[in-house]
Amino acid sequence: MFPGVICIELNQPPLMVIKPGESFSIGCKITGYSASGGDCTNWIRHSAGKALEWIGWFCSSGNTGTSDTMKNKISFTAETSSNTVFLRGQSFQTEDTAVYYCARNTQ
DSSP states (O other): OOTTOOOOEEEOOSOOOOOTTOOEEEEEEEESSOTTTTOEEEEEEEOTTSOOEEEEEEETTSOEEEOGGGTTTEEEEEETTTTEEEEEEOSOOGGGOSEEEEEEOOO
16 A cells, blocks of 8 residues: 555446336445544436436434435435445336446545
């Protein structure tokens, strides 16, 4: 390791296929910061042919936010024992087809 360099790693499942209307959960396993230590994790999606879209964030303090387009479709939770943040989705339709990413919030 290099002095002063911090390694942050976020691991997600490689592929999930969800049928319209199904509920699902995407886990984001965190290494390098704590899901319960006050840090925040953002969620972003990328639909084919469109720009990246921020859809929400989860902070271990309980502070969360969701974009207007995803209100009533997503929620967030954390499992401190595995240091994992979850995006939980419901009522997704074909227009929600995208690659979903988690990303650490920079302070």
